Amino acid sequence: MAAPQISDLDLLKKELRLKMAQLRQTLSYADEEALRTFLLQEILLRPARKVAAVWPLAGEVDLRPLCHDLYAAGRDVLLPETTPKGSPLIFRQWFPASEMNAGRFGTLHPDGEIDIPDLVLVPFLAFDRFGYRLGYGGGYYDRTLAELNVPAIGFGLSGQRVSTLPKGPYDIPLETIVTERGVIRTNPPKSQ
Numbered sequence: 001m002a003a004p005q006i007s008d009l010d011l012l013k014k015e016l017r018l019k020m021a022q023l024r025q026t027l028s029y030a031d032e033e034a035l036r037t038f039l040l041q042e043i044l045l046r047p048a049r050k051v052a053a054v055w056p057l058a059g060e061v062d063l064r065p066l067c068h069d070l071y072a073a074g075r076d077v078l079l080p081e082t083t084p085k086g087s088p089l090i091f092r093q094w095f096p097a098s099e100m101n102a103g104r105f106g107t108l109h110p111d112g113e114i115d116i117p118d119l120v121l122v123p124f125l126a127f128d129r130f131g132y133r134l135g136y137g138g139g140y141y142d143r144t145l146a147e148l149n150v151p152a153i154g155f156g157l158s159g160q161r162v163s164t165l166p167k168g169p170y171d172i173p174l175e176t177i178v179t180e181r182g183v184i185r186t187n188p189p190k191s192q
């Protein structure tokens with residue numbers, strides 16, 4: 001069978017995005033709290049000083065309490081600013097008192113200095129056991145991780161797991177994924 005064209009792949013991903021966004025509406029507070037707790041433990045095990053989190057979009061797991069916890073633990077917290085489509089994200093320093101500015105696609109970013117993270121938390125709509133993820137389709141995290149080459153931790157609910165995801169040449173698998181059930185060490189394909 002011929003390899004699927006990128007347009008077929010983009011279509012497949014689009015369908016899956018809709019389905020997974022609906023599933024995420026079942027998010028409970030207890031699940032979110034459990035996820036944040038596992039995520040905090042996993043981050044604090046690592047030496048990373050500058051941790052890139054995300055400020056939530058509607059329906060997403062809310063990492064704001066985690067941002068405060070990380071800050072209180074002495075880590076620097078950075079948040080992404082959504083750049084024009086086609087470029088990697090940039091990250092800005094966040095403090096509990098930071099003003100948040102409106103950015104592209106309904107995202108918010110702090111007014112702090114631009115900085116480079118040494119650990120990146122990555123949101124997704126779906127993931128598989130190899131660590132592949134499906135995002136909002138901007139290709140932002142794939143471009144960002146390709147450029148930064150720093151460790152990344154995916155986070156989301158266990159219900160967002162699918163058996164296998166359609167994948168393209170730029171998709172970078174995550175080695176660690178944290179859900180409300182705990183930490184998953186994925187099995188990235190050997191050929192990588």
Ligand SMILES: Nc1nc2c(c(=O)[nH]1)N(C=O)[C@@H](CNc1ccc(C(=O)N[C@@H](CCC(=O)O)C(=O)O)cc1)CN2
Pocket residue numbers: 054055056057060080081082089105107123124135136137138139140141
């Ligand atoms: N909380 C959070 N922040 C994040 C992300 C995320 O997934 N979650 N991102 C993860 O990458 C980046 C923002 N990426 C996004 C990409 C597309 C759309 C979006 O709504 N796209 C619509 C509209 C597109 C358009 O108007 O052209 C769409 O594709 O239908 C939103 C965020 C950076 N910040």
Ligand SMILES: Nc1ncnc2c1ncn2[C@@H]1O[C@H](COP(=O)(O)OP(=O)(O)OP(=O)(O)O)[C@@H](O)[C@H]1O
Pocket residue numbers: 010013133134135136137138139140141142143146168170171
């Ligand atoms: N490093 C890259 N260089 C060039 N194009 C890329 C790169 N990464 C992704 N793309 C392209 O960007 C588009 C969107 O990618 P994809 O569907 O994987 O986004 P996503 O992972 O769902 O979104 P996000 O990373 O923003 O959450 C695709 O057409 C993909 O081929």
